[in-house]
Amino acid sequence: MNAASAPLLIGIAQLNPTIGDLDGNQAQILAAARAAAAQGARLLLTPELSLCGYPPRDLLMNPGFLARMDEALEALAAELPPEITVLVGTARPNPRAQDKGGKPVFNSMALLHGGTVQTYFHKRLLPTYDVFDEQRYFEPGLQSNFFQLGDLRIGVTICEDLWNDEEFWGRRSYPVNPIADLAQQSVDLIVNLSASPYTVGKQRLREAMLRHSACRYRQPVVYVNQVGGNDDLIFDGNSVAVNRQGDVVCRARSFGADLQILAYDRDQHDWKPGAIAPLPETEDEEIWSALVLGVGDYARKCGFSNVVIGLSGGIDSTLVAAIAAEALGPQNVLGVLMPSPYTSEASIADALDLAQRLGIPTQMLPIAPLMSDYDQVLAPLFGDRPPDITEENIQSRIRGNLLMAIANKFGHLLLSTGNKSEMAVGYCTLYGDMNGGLAAIADVPKTRVYSLCYWRNTVQRCLGNSSTPLGDVIPSRVLTKAPSAELKPDQRDQDSLPDYEILDDILHRLIHQHQGIDDIIGAGHDAATVQRVLQLVSRAEFKRRQAPPGLKITDRAFGTGWRMPVAGRWPMATIRKK
Incomplete structure (x- = not known):
């Protein structure tokens, strides 16, 4: 096999950052880069905002924090092994924020190589549902993100950029689909750098979505996720690679930091099989x-x-x-x-x-x-x-x-x-x-x-x-x-509450399925019990606050x-x- 057709080795760094600990997070990235380089990797992928941790929330409004992040990024670039390129999640100031009335920063991936920061890629889709409030801070990127590594053209997406396939969801939440845009750019593979919080059963949904995108666009995809607990949010890791046929070929461990080395076969234009960590067997x-x-x-x-x-x-x-x-x-x-x-x-x-x-x-x-x-x-x-x-x-x-x-x-x-x-x-x-x-x-x-x-x-x-x-x-x-x-x-x-089986079903219908009182009663629950439970939920808001x-x-x-x-x-x- 000649050098041109040798597999490209890519490191998946599933990291557990601490919010705001720039020195500690920088050290994690550097250690992963050195370990990946020692195994022959030419590219290392890290999660969304890996340098500062996700979600940094209003720390992003502190100019000193942003300036220190830039310093940490440059210091990291200078210390990296020369043979490896690294994508690092960071927040990048928006130079046109004051002129155009935009948001102060971009949610970005920095491309580090040769001792310097080569370029930045900006997240295009900014979620505002559930725990996300990214439009509070970030200006959306407006163009497809990709770079050349040797003879390969690699598309870059950041977390939510992956979650807007109208065929999979049955609708679009945003006017653009970054994955479709990259497919039109004839990239060889797509990387997605994420900080996707855990909820029960979410990994199976992620993998179904990844399989759909890979098959639809005939593109191998690798998804890299943050791991660890940050305040009320838990990040489960479960970074995964899917080949052009929609098969999972590599999966990092659940609920723990990990480093996996993934091989891209230039001749087959696809991932070679890698290590696949098992998913938990049950929801419990x-x-x-x-x-x-x-x-x-x-x-x-x-x-x-x-x-x-x-x-x-x-x-x-x-x-x-x-x-x-x-x-x-x-x-x-x-x-x-x-x-x-x-x-x-x-x-x-x-x-x-x-x-x-x-x-x-x-x-x-x-x-x-x-x-x-x-x-x-x-x-x-x-x-x-x-x-x-x-x-x-x-x-x-x-x-x-x-x-x-x-x-x-x-x-x-x-x-x-x-x-x-x-x-x-x-x-x-x-x-x-x-x-x-x-x-x-x-x-x-x-x-x-x-x-x-x-x-x-x-x-x-x-x-x-x-x-x-x-x-x-x-x-x-x-x-x-x-x-x-x-x-x-x-x-x-039960002197004060319905049996918990009944109570929990009513609460699930109300809180998770957003059902109204008529629907909950129609599901077979006693009308007076439903009325009382819904009143209790409303009255208890001051406690929850x-x-x-x-x-x-x-x-x-x-x-x-x-x-x-x-x-x-x-x-x-x-x-x-x-």
Whole structure:
């Protein structure tokens, strides 16, 4: 084989950047470039905004940040191995912003080679849906992006540029299709550099879209994604290459940094087969991996090495504790039991049993004396008014204060343990169980909480109980007992809420499918129950607005992509489908 027909080796750098850590992110890119060059790669691909991390949000409004990014980019170019070309994601100032009234920066890929920045390619399609708000910052690019590497013409797209195929979606969201434009430019292959956040099942959608584009345009495509947790967003990696026939020929790992070397066959004008990492087998495995990554990265990137959790013996705190133990190591997770006069002995036993199985330390702080002190202080004001939800909320807020005190004193991150079903209907207490720096399962419905716990036990059995001598990680009684906040005698969640199977289906139809009340009732739900649930969702908006960041795992989470008014007169219960 002569040199002209030798395969071109391309490195896929699936990186985990920290937002704003230009030095650390630069070091990651440099290490990947050196490793790829050592394996013979002539081109290295990195994710969207790989130098500053995605999403940088309003850091992009800081001129000093942009200037420092340019300096870091030039320093990186000077240190790269001379034999490799690297595409690096960066934000590039828009020189015509003031003259033309445009946005201040471009979302760009910089082409680095020979010790310098050779050129820039700008993202063309700027999303504004869900968690994305790119038109707030970025000016769209107006031309097709490609470059020559030896005898090959390589098309460059950035994330959303790939997501506008009208044949695949049945419609266009933007007036142009950058992939179609590149196909008309007779490029040999197309690269897409992305920072695509995780949601359940999204990788299968991505790969279906990539297969469609590759087959439609007879173009081999490689998609490179960011990995890691940044605030409420989780990035799953799963970088993938698809050949001209629509076959997946290479896939990087899920939920972890990776470097893959992909070979382009010049004679066949297509990818040669590469390593294909498996996808998670079930949604529960996928979600578990995402939450472990999200909790671990949020703690690490915020400077925490330890977390504290209120352990009630219930299913939610059990799941959060198990996730945290895997993410940070059990020795770095403190479980705090705060029993009241209404806490059952079984709940205390279950919390201690869980802690032993996980290997996490615990602390017991009974709250009965504090409850009595509150009663005495408030008695002159409350008079003979009977106890009600006020006293229940006081219990929760006592616990929240104790947990925050521990977090402050020892420098721990407090993980709140509320699930999505509770957050949706407001079955939670502001400044109480909602206290925390991160809401680990705020996008996990109650029914999924149970499913994840059952899955975790199944995995433990498959592992042969290698990490614990006590069998299942999740105690069986936690899985089978009726859920309860235990804030008054014989309390059960279903005293206040529908069964969770019913509640979660109503919430899914409302939040994810945007169904109106008539449609939800038409699906077989009781009219009064639906009306009540929709009213609860509307009334709880003020609580959600004050909640800690919650890790996003679905396509509609109560986070940066949820923008509902607090003060308004349009209750969700009145919404009808047009």
